[in-house]
Amino acid sequence: MHLNNQKRMTLPFTLFPHHIFLLILLLHPPPCPATGGGSWSLLLPSIGISAMHMQLLPTDRVVIYDRTDFGTSNISLPNGKCRPNSTDCSSHSVEYNIACNSIRPLMVLTNVWCSSGTLMPDGSLVQTGGWNDGDHVVRVYKSCDECDWWEVPSGLSQQRWYATNHILPDGRQIIVGGRQSFNYEFYPKMSTTETDFSLMFLVQTNEPDVENNLYPFVFLNTDGNLFIYANYRGILFDYVRSKVVRTFPAILGGDPRNYPSTGSAVLLPLRIVQGSVVNVEVLVCGGAPRGAYKNANDGKFDGALDSCGRLKISDPDPQWVTETMPLARVMGDMLLLPNGDVLIINGASAGVAGWELGRDPVLSPVIYGPDKPTNCRFEVQNPSTIARMYHSTAILLRDGRVLVGGSNPHDKYKFSDVLYPTELSLEAFLPAYLNPILSGLRPIIISPMTKTMVHHGERFIIRFQVSCLVDPNLVKITMVAPSFNTHSFSMNQRLLILDGVNTTMAVGNSHYEVSVVAPPSGNIAPAGNYILFVVHQEIPSEGIWVSIR
Template sequence: MALFHHHILIFLLLLLHHVPPCPATGGGGSWSLLLPSIGISAMHMQLLPTDRVVIYDRTDFGTSMISLRDGKCRPNSDDCSAHSVEYDVFHNSVRPLMVLSNVWCSSGSLMADGTLVQTGGWDDGDRVVRVYKSCDTCDWQEIPSGLSQMRWYATNHLLPDGRQIIIGGRQSFNYEFYPKKSGNENSPSLPFLVQTIEPNIENNLYPFVFLNTDGHLFIYANDRAILLDYVRNQVVKTYPTIPGGDPRNYPSTGSAVLLPLRIVQGIATHVEVLICGGAPKEAYVNANKGKFDGALNTCGRIKISDPDPQWVMETMPLARVMGDMLLLPNGDVLLINGGSAGVAGWELGRDPVLCPVSYRPSNPTESRFQVQNPTTIPRMYHSTAILLRDGRVLVGGSNPHDKYELGKNVLYPTELSLEAFSPPYLDSSSLGFRPVIISPKTVIHHGEWMFIRFQVSCPVDPNLVLVTMVAPPFNTHSFSMNQRLLVLDAGNTTVAVGKSHYEVSVMAPASSNVAPAGNFILFVVYQDIPSEGIWICIQ
């Protein structure tokens, strides 16, 4: 009850300050508080194939609210608190982890074997590679000089050859790979990261990066993008500046997704990127002077696979900065977290946006957005969100301060809680349409046919069945690295194989350019309602 009253008090204080009202929703969705405190603020999150989530903040926040196990302390320190935890989704519990070097504003991605490889950070952690493999007693393993360059606010992506690419970071206008092919592997220069620096800001941080289906990388920074052949270090395409020219990357933090890839006979021919929110030019400079400009309410959508790609602009029902964009199993995009004024950075954001918004890419332009029911907990700077296998969205974090501020003397206290947002497809009214996968195949190969049996209590129209695969991303600072959703062509291959039992046939993606080898969550979707997912591994 004390926690409930605490959140109600915060909610009332925010109302007195200013919280943008949500438009009439009609979208539904529901919220639940999972844990009142996990002991740390969830600045970074990654879902693992064990249905556990690695979460961490930074090692120099001061003492956290959760102790390390067995009376341990960090080496050469009197800090005996944890700055990383593993959240067990099934048991709704956390276990403290020992991270040695500073992971503040770092990056990472899952490797093909399900290991989290996390890179960089601040101070003693800026060249460190950290590896985490989930088990009941596992902990972080650190490689002190795993990187050739400092990586702070960099972006990672899993590549077709199984390695990670690490792009950019503060004062690091280049990229490198992990693991290295040789000890002297260089870090190719990327002038694009210098050319796109926002005026009056020294760096170009957390660029949006997506693997295109031709094997090249789409890289977006502030107001424009390139297609990079990273093997030859050549720019093979330059995209036009987004209309308006306002910045979308940190600290004018918008978010971005690679829209669902529709796979026909293993191949995707149309590739689109959606970028939403951010802050106007000069917003960062103004916020540092105490003037908090309103966030952008626009999204730009571009077909990066077109010979002559052009931006198409759309207007969101709610302006948003520092928001997260997540791909849901039915192909919708969820916009969640963030504020409606200011920018990212200590004390620089204002006016939390409490309502998520869903975006349906295949709908007509005027009917793509739908406002969802609000939370009562502001999720501002350093908040996170990831999709879970059961279709819920795990939401945590929010700390706009350079240390833990848990009292009532700040506008947005450090938030240690975890929430879950359940999209409308999890409403009880959808239960009769929700598929249940009953005969999964957990290991597949590129181009292989999959025969998936599932159960639905109502009669099934074969034309309304989809199979989707989601790569679980690494989420921090409003961007989900390595996020990818594939819609596998089911055609009308769904057939009845017994009472309320059906089988659908789909072909796996044909190449690692479309789907790098690794772990995905597979869903059967009927009438936009997804099953609980199952873990599969593409080899």
């Protein structure tokens, strides 16, 4: 039944007394909200390894790994196993079970240091490259109670170290760049003769002795082309014809934003209206000033950048708009939260990425509201007590928390006599929307209850419960693609605001349903696994897994 033909019901005002003032505040907020939101929770004091790379899987487990040449880790391989041709019998990869708050050691054979990866449509993590014996290797991990990594020794045409991956509309992934790899390739290959393709943009943005174009920021644009940003500028790239479609202006100031002058970037939420996305914007924040890498190696630690650049790549004549963060930051992670806000977390306020090259940890996250007034977009959050420096990570979980781990600015595990010891702990940042006082405003999805599959352009119904009165205009349905996070960049990160939320209607006491339309094409949402949230007054429900086919 089409919801548009149903009669909308009006429910009595059922807020609990302690929610009344809060609702008034949310409906009529002050010009700039107060700072100091969010809270922290230590999950595990040690997972045995430093979380250098993380990926959430559709099983609600997280695969985590560091590198195989760090030395002996603090967790052993199971059943007395050792890596082949090695005396190292410790694990360098683990699977974290969110529900049980437990870890299971995994065996990765070749060196995954500074590698990359993509969650594939079948729910497996396909991870590519690394260092030394691992630079041409493709590894696959699909979660189950007894599963482990399996490896394809020569799965790549070129070495991929500090490369970036992105899922494509056809279900393959593209692997872009890497140290001294000014090209791109695909996985899986279409044929045994398929190889790599040159990308001159990576040559043009490479700086001798610094580079500043490693782990380039790559986003799939809604026209099917790729936005690729390296160093201080970006292009729109047709990867099928290997052609630059558009060159964008340099970011204001011209300072580098990619590794090792490590900033971060996100594709801002894509709002789908009548089957299309009107505005496509990229936000790039933080990094280090030009020359900071050389200075850090000479013992001088320049202050990090406090600027963000926002570029509407869908405009006919796009220009960068600069905004100033309340806290300067290098090596910060940028994550899309379920309500469309951007979380900026981890990192340092001086130096650059690399061994011993960062100083002065930034302990307080910042939340950026893309749709708020220009001078009120940043909110400083409550600080952690743990420094998260080089090789730290962060990912969004289905329950709305942010999993935070890692930090090892040393070439081995070092726990004493250093400024910033190797960090093996795992903690969670809880954004303010998880404050228990907001429970009456938080939706609970009641249907579908389990993972569901939808097709591009298909209309489907979400039923949810909220204990207070719901204004349909304050409801939105978002879908977030879980990202692969390493080195301050979340690959494949994407948030979609679905079409059809004005159909929200009451269907019983505190029960509602909304009819929404799945993203119309693979250019807007590549086939695969997403987390769907009902967001009410900017407060998200716990998400459910949705597979788009």
